[in-house]
Amino acid sequence: SIRNDRQMLDNIILPKLSPFKVVEVTRRDIESILLAMKDTPYRANRVRALLSKMFSLAVGWGWRSDNPVLGIEKFQEAKRDRWLDNDELQRLISVLETYPNQKCANIVRLLILTGARKGEAFSATWDQFNLERGIWTKPAHATKQNRMEHVPLSQQAVVLLSDIRAAADTRTPYVFPGDVPGQPITCIKKFWREVRTAANLPDVRLHDLRHTFASHLVSSGVSLPIVGRLLGHSQAQTTQRYAHLADDPLREAANKFGSNVGS
Numbered sequence: 001s002i003r004n005d006r007q008m009l010d011n012i013i014l015p016k017l018s019p020f021k022v023v024e025v026t027r028r029d030i031e032s033i034l035l036a037m038k039d040t041p042y043r044a045n046r047v048r049a050l051l052s053k054m055f056s057l058a059v060g061w062g063w064r065s066d067n068p069v070l071g072i073e074k075f076q077e078a079k080r081d082r083w084l085d086n087d088e089l090q091r092l093i094s095v096l097e098t099y100p101n102q103k104c105a106n107i108v109r110l111l112i113l114t115g116a117r118k119g120e121a122f123s124a125t126w127d128q129f130n131l132e133r134g135i136w137t138k139p140a141h142a143t144k145q146n147r148m149e150h151v152p153l154s155q156q157a158v159v160l161l162s163d164i165r166a167a168a169d170t171r172t173p174y175v176f177p178g179d180v181p182g183q184p185i186t187c188i189k190k191f192w193r194e195v196r197t198a199a200n201l202p203d204v205r206l207h208d209l210r211h212t213f214a215s216h217l218v219s220s221g222v223s224l225p226i227v228g229r230l231l232g233h234s235q236a237q238t239t240q241r242y243a244h245l246a247d248d249p250l251r252e253a254a255n256k257f258g259s260n261v262g263s
Helices: 002-017 027-035 041-060 086-098 102-114 118-122 155-166 189-198 208-219 224-231 236-262
Strands: 135-138 149-152
Touching: 002 027, 002 041, 027 041, 086 102, 086 189, 102 118, 102 155, 102 189, 102 208, 208 224
Parallel strands: none
Antiparallel strands: 135 149
């Protein structure tokens, strides 16, 4: 987040607004920045959010009396629905098996097996896991909803984590320690770029592994509320994006009955 904010400041906001004092910036100035980004609505909305926070702080600090971003509507964002089918998933798993950096490969494996957010995996510590009971207790500060979550682990995830722990450095509490002593890993962009290229998955993000976990569960007949619990969704409508995938097991059941009638 800090890195993205700095990029937006350096590349988008400051080139346009640095000549002005804070109190001089108008709504039209903000709109001109955002309209120039209409072809990248997601990025434009992130810039809008950063500007809104900046000017909200300026109001609180007494630098100006209003926030010029308020009232400027967000761009409509098309929800990205990308997940890996069985063939794509097998290609990715095959590449992971042969890749030299197995620490990063294990992070990806954990994301596939749990549907966790990448930040939850990066910052995971061994005291969060009860491998005997197969439970991952995610602390509130590590989750998007800022609440503690108790997530059941599959047997495959337990085996993966057990293997990682067997070879782990006992001097660090982190499941995936970083290069800086006492800190967890924070980024695997280079690794992921190389792996997805080798697996011929150029458009797949790490977050799409979370969608893959959910979509395969729903397609296999697992109910939306259960999937929502596994993903840590606090609102049912968040999981509803996968509702159309639930048609497959229902259609299969209907076909079974239809075949009886047809015969």
